[in-house]
Amino acid sequence: MASLARLRTGIARARKIPFPRTLHTAADSTVLQDDASHSEPFAVKLHEESFKSYRTDAPTLDMTVTKDSLLKIYKEMAVIRRMEQSADALYKQKLIRGFCHLAIGQEAVSVGMVNSLTPDDNIISSYRTHPFAVLRGGSVVGLIGELLGRQCGISKGKGGSMHVFTESFQGGHGIVGAQVPLGAGLAFAAKYMEKPVATYAMYGDGASNQGQVFESYNMAKLWNLPCVFVCENNKYGMGTAAERSSSNTQYYTRGDLIPGIQCNGMDVLAVMKAVQHTKDWVVNGNGPILLEFVTYRYGGHSMSDPGTTYRTRDEVQRMRSTHDPIRGLQRYIEEWGLASEEDMKKLDKEAKADVDAAVEEAKASPFPEEDKMWTDIYVKGTEPPFMRGREREEIHVY
Amino acid sequence: MSTRVAFSRFAPAVTRAHRAPAFAARRAALVRGYASQSEHTLTVRDALNAALEEEMLRDEKVFVIGEEVARYNGAYKVTKGLMDKFGEKRVVDTPITEMGFAGLATGAAFAGLRPVCEFMTFNFAMQAIDQIVNSAAKTLYMSGGFLTCPIVFRGPNGAASGVAAQHSQDYAAWYGSIPGLKVVSPWSAEDCKGLLKAAIRDPNPVVFLENEMLYGVSFPMSQEAMSDDFVLPIGKCKIEREGSDVTIVAHSLMVARSLEAAEELAKEGVKAEVINLRSIRPLDIETIKNSVKKTNRLVVVEGGFPAFGVGSEICAQIVESEAFDYLDAPVERVTGADVPTPYAINLEAHAFPDAPVISKVAKRALYRTN
Known part of the structure; x- marks a missing residue:
């Protein structure tokens, strides 16, 4: 055992490159095919190493985009980043309680996914999910309000950062890995009700080692469920590097008979392509597929983690300066002549103003009324006659 | 496996x-x-x-x-x-x-x-x-x-x-x-x-x-x-046997054991009321309280471990309520023994309530020693 451990460390050291050798993780390597039209869809080509595949063909590299969609996506990414930065500040002002996990650096994944899916598709994830709640029908006010524990919160101030839900985003779950069988269940229900929708059951590289993830893979393959298992690999599960937690860090290959795609999770266009591809795969009755996004979290695991003891500052700095998904998209937009640097700055300003206004609105929302403590334990009208408070005379009668 | x-x-x-x-x-x-x-x-x-x-x-x-x-x-x-x-x-x-x-x-x-x-x-x-x-x-x-x-x-x-x-x-x-x-x-x-x-x-x-x-x-x-439309309300217990001397509350298999005990007690002139809990949560404490107000004595029977159990909770809720004033004896709990369930037939029998132990305890609640 000891010798094995030594051997492992040796291998890990030898493989020091933070990303698998062949997958490309630049945020700005997609190229324009002909001219970029301002009104019509135009063709672009993803970098040839944007994807790797296991037991299936990789998505093709050609895709069409429009100016409007790229600007919309840019604005969404800018809003999401600004929102997460505001959450960071509010946390530091002690206005946000408990746990708070930010997705700064991972915006291409959430925004890219949402822009390739319809509201009928399902997305379920764990606790780093503020962007999904906002992008799938929620609002920045509702999200920030929830973090602040206010009435306007998306979960009425009862869930907090980790527990946020919308009509087309099924949470927001706090127990690492538990959302994966729940996601398989959403896919099971879609198949049962014969709805042609895809379910994206998401987890991180850390959660990927939970037994119930493999239990879910097995049932999904056995029953041919329309489920995409998404490993959002940001390289660290809390402070444990993927190489130190997983005997196989090629997460897209871990489904045994289930095929898998690995995707550059820093290029929003590659994310969109991979999501279109996997959605087609599952709704066409091909059964489940794994999708690994190789991405990077700029901040610590949560607000209490500076994120510097288990990785170098240089590594973080290098990712921020050379692989940033928002700057990558900005470069496409500017180089393809779709908008000027000034136009982009204007979008940035709008995003900042939108988020700042939302933060103020959320702050103005009152704390929940005390009797709301007793609602939603059971479905309204089916509660017990009463519930007990802290002592025998504190009784809430329904 | x-x-x-x-x-x-x-x-x-x-x-x-x-x-x-x-x-x-x-x-x-x-x-x-x-x-x-x-x-x-x-x-x-x-x-x-x-x-x-x-x-x-x-x-x-x-x-x-x-x-x-x-x-x-x-x-x-x-x-x-x-x-x-x-x-x-x-x-x-x-x-x-x-x-x-x-x-x-x-x-x-x-x-x-x-x-x-x-x-x-x-x-x-x-x-x-x-x-x-x-x-x-x-x-x-x-x-x-x-x-x-x-x-x-x-x-x-x-x-x-x-x-x-x-x-x-x-x-x-x-x-x-x-x-x-x-x-x-x-x-x-x-x-x-x-x-x-x-x-x-x-x-x-x-x-x-x-x-x-x-x-x-x-x-x-x-x-x-x-009938196809037969639905019972969750959160309501059922009085399986009416009585005026002592209330025995039980759930699941222990209802049967309690009814047997009540039968034995009846031979000795004790009228035990047996309540079938049916629901654990919500707990129909009202029915239990009303019975205790009538009988003034309460025995709770369950197959679970004694510590922090259903019996403990019912006892606590009765003690916290106005029914406490009606009790003429301490609330009694009859439970599974505080041991991992043993395999051997004699040890297993000794680990769970049966009718004799339930009647014994009911009589203790009535201050009867024979």
Whole structure:
């Protein structure tokens, strides 16, 4: 055992490159095919190493985009980043309680996914999910309000950062890995009700080692469920590097008979392509597929983690300066002549103003009324006659 | 794995062999006792099966999922015949993967289906308890009322016969402590049919605790209980036997033991009132309080461990209420012993309440020593 451990460390050291050798993780390597039209869809080509595949063909590299969609996506990414930065500040002002996990650096994944899916598709994830709640029908006010524990919160101030839900985003779950069988269940229900929708059951590289993830893979393959298992690999599960937690860090290959795609999770266009591809795969009755996004979290695991003891500052700095998904998209937009640097700055300003206004609105929302403590334990009208408070005379009668 | 195979295959046979004489006599007594009121009798197993079938006919969204529920017809045959009637889409055999299928069923409930998730026994549900407690019970609250979870987790609970510690445990107190869950622990065939139907129709997650030793027991069924619309309210107990001297509260198998004890007590001139709890959560404390106000004495009987149990909770709630002033004796608890369930037949018998110990304690509550 000891010798094995030594051997492992040796291998890990030898493989020091933070990303698998062949997958490309630049945020700005997609190229324009002909001219970029301002009104019509135009063709672009993803970098040839944007994807790797296991037991299936990789998505093709050609895709069409429009100016409007790229600007919309840019604005969404800018809003999401600004929102997460505001959450960071509010946390530091002690206005946000408990746990708070930010997705700064991972915006291409959430925004890219949402822009390739319809509201009928399902997305379920764990606790780093503020962007999904906002992008799938929620609002920045509702999200920030929830973090602040206010009435306007998306979960009425009862869930907090980790527990946020919308009509087309099924949470927001706090127990690492538990959302994966729940996601398989959403896919099971879609198949049962014969709805042609895809379910994206998401987890991180850390959660990927939970037994119930493999239990879910097995049932999904056995029953041919329309489920995409998404490993959002940001390289660290809390402070444990993927190489130190997983005997196989090629997460897209871990489904045994289930095929898998690995995707550059820093290029929003590659994310969109991979999501279109996997959605087609599952709704066409091909059964489940794994999708690994190789991405990077700029901040610590949560607000209490500076994120510097288990990785170098240089590594973080290098990712921020050379692989940033928002700057990558900005470069496409500017180089393809779709908008000027000034136009982009204007979008940035709008995003900042939108988020700042939302933060103020959320702050103005009152704390929940005390009797709301007793609602939603059971479905309204089916509660017990009463519930007990802290002592025998504190009784809430329904 | 080997334990499991041995358990599911042989346990019912072993049970029958061990229990046959005592149980058959009790069963006959029960049926005879009610024979004049009804011509229908049904085993608990058939009552559960009827409830499942009726609810599956009533609502396409109801489906059964669990280990061996379809082709094997259920480890305890509760789901017998359902696959033939409804097909494998609605009666789903799972791999041995409790956490996985409990989570999958919960996710399906989030999406609007009404899963009935069978555990081969609740002992195996410990592998899945996070999904029951954290995912099923709490999501409605944490989502501010957004995501409902209409699911039933069901299966045999409590000590069986001769299966030792890992397969003999009562989880009523475990699930009973969780806000967001409803917990049902039925005794008779009527209880089982009416409450399982209610559980399936309930929009909240319901933990439905059956008892392996009752599956084969026949009970009388009223005309009303035979109907497709027979639903019992979750959260209400039933006074099985009226009396004025001492209140005995029990759930599941212990209702039968308490009724036997009441019969013995009657021979000595003691009129015991026996309350069948039916639901653990919500707990119908009002009915218990009213009975205590009448009898002034309370004995709580359960098959679970003594510490932090159903009996402890009822005792605490009575002490906290105005019924305390009506007590003429300390509340008594009769429970399983505070030991991992032993295998040997004599030790096992000594670990669970039986009629003699219940009558002894009831008499102690009455300050009678003979």
